[in-house]
Amino acid sequence: MRAGDPRLERLTDLDPRDELLSLLPAELxxxxxxxxxxxGEPSYRVAxxxxxxxxxxxxxxxxxxxxPTDLRTQLEAGYRFPSIAPHESRESVDGTRKFLWKLVDGExxxxxxxxxxxxDTICISxxxxxPLACAFCATGVFGYRRNLTAGEIVDQARRLKALRGRSDVGMNVVFMGMGEPLLNWNPVAAAxxxxxxxxxLDLGARRVTVSTVGVPERIVALGERFPxxxxxxxxxAARxxxxxxxxxxxxxxxxRELIAACRVWAESTGKRLTFEYVHLPGVNDGVADAVALAELLKRVPAKVNLMRYNPVEGLGFRRPTEAETMTFRDAVTDLxxxxxxxxxxxxxxIEGACGQLRLAHEASAVAAEIGGHTS
Ligand code: SF4
Structure with missing residues (x-):
């Protein structure tokens, strides 16, 4: 837990037990x-x-x-475990499953x-x-409530690893759910x-991706600590x-500052990074945008994932047609x-983009509170 963060200290007031899943393996x-x-318990119980x-x-x-049952009861009194509790889940027709978890403070x-x-790919918050309020994002609508503890982050991956129900294919983890991971550096680094x-969890570092909108000094730190x-x-957008x-x-x-940090990261890790680019028609897909993106690709070793925007009600952006996205893709590729x-x-x-399930859930809770008028 980060010292001096009043929101996280409040969790200790609510539940003073040590949070098991926040402990680093050696500490645990x-x-x-x-x-x-x-x-007086034998040491093999640790394993x-x-x-x-x-x-x-x-x-x-x-x-x-x-x-033994009495030992489980004592452990329950000694350590907070697990860190998150299941609250709601939805499954898409394409097999994507989305999970809403409750935290100890009701968040x-x-x-x-x-x-x-x-x-399998799992996407965690x-x-x-x-706090970053990107204009197209459902999570940004809520503003910032608090950082997650390392245990709350780890427990998402731990539970989804168990829930996926198969071990014959690999599992990738992406920090691409709610929040900006590099603004919660200490718990994210511990996780x-x-x-x-x-x-x-023994996932293999190459299977883990941290996704950020760009905190330059932490991009550099990520490359140094987790190459x-x-x-x-x-x-x-590249402009x-x-x-x-x-x-x-x-x-x-x-x-310019973001790209400088990306170059340092690429040099220290010897890897190519990925640029995520949500296509917002009429906003970031003009000729000047294609030229600027192509210029960036000459300065930093990167590939681009272009995604058609999933509209969020009330945010004012529409979903591009496939043809519009292909036109922008072709322009950047040519350049x-x-x-x-x-x-x-x-x-x-099932409201697949980050924050959308929570948005839908809170919207229906608000609708219920004001009399169930959801239209
Ligand atoms: S969750 Fe990601 S996209 Fe959404 S506001 Fe935060 S940084 Fe921006």
């Missing part, structure tokens, strides 16, 4: 070993607990059947599980809401360690005059000689 082993020794938590994805202390967050024949450590973890930058309007953080860190991939939107029927 030391803490459990000491706790068990004080109670039993770690196994149940990270290999089998148990949903709580009572589900660890390898432990809620979302995660998404996207299965494909060759791999790093904050409750988001990354737990996700990739063989004593933790195997992948980077996706939500660019959405400051457009990006300032749709990604307000750009006014503090303009494109840059780079491959631009058009990504399919998944889970549109």
């Amino acid at each position: 082993e030391t803490s459990l070993a000491g706790w068990l020794a004080e109670r 039993q607990i770690v196994d149940a938590v990270y290999r089998h994805g148990v949903t709580g202390w009572t589900a660890i059947s390898t432990l 809620s967050i979302e995660s998404v599980l996207i299965p494909t024949p060759r791999r 790093s904050q409750v809401g988001c 990354l360690e737990i996700l990739i450590d063989p004593r933790g 195997q973890v992948r980077l996706a930058v939500s660019l959405h 400051d005059e457009v990006r300032n309007e749709i990604v307000p953080l750009n006014r503090r860190h303009p494109v 840059s000689q780079s491959a631009i991939t058009i990504r399919k939107s998944r889970g549109i029927d």
Whole structure:
């Protein structure tokens, strides 16, 4: 937990137990070993607990059947586990599953599980809401509530890994849900360690991607500390005059500064990053936008994922036609000689973009409060 963050300190007031899933693997082993020794329990119980938590994805202390019942009761009193509780889930016709989780202070967050024949991708949140207010984003509508703890981040991945129900294909994790992960650096860095450590979730660093709208100094720090973890930058516009309007953080860190950090990241990791570009017709798809994007691609080793926008009610942006997106893709490809991939939107029927399930849920809760008028 980050010292001095009153919103996170409030969680300790609500539940003073140590949060098991926020402990780094070495801290977890030391803490459990000491706790068990004080109670005269054998040291092999540490491995039993770690196994149940990270290999089998148990949903709580009572589900660890390898432990005596009274020990489970004592552990329940000693450690907060799990960190999040299931609240609602929806499944799309394309198999995408979206989960809404409740937190100890009543807040809620979302995660998404996207299965494909060759791999599963899970998309996890790093904050409750988001302070960055990107103009096209459902999460931005709520503003910022608080950072997530490392445990709340890890538990999303841990639970979806167990819920996906198959281990014959690989699993990728992307920090692309609610929130800006690089504004919650300490818990996100701790969560990354737990996700990739063989004593933790053991996911393999190459399977993990951090997606950011661009916090330059943290992009550099990410590359230095986690050189195997992948980077996706939500660019959405390559010209400051457009990006300032749709990604307000750009006014503090303009494109030039962002690209300089991306170059440092690419040099220190030896990797190519990904630019995410949500196509907003009439906003970021003009000739000047294509030229500017192509210029950036000559300065930094990157590929581009172009996505057709999923409209959010009330935000004033429409979904482009396939033909419009292909026209923009072709213009950038011609100018840059780079491959631009058009990504399919998944889970549109279940509000698949980040923040949209929470938005739908809160909208219906508000509608219920004011008398159930939802039209
Ligand atoms: S797009 Fe990402 S950074 Fe921007 S408001 Fe939404 S969650 Fe925050």
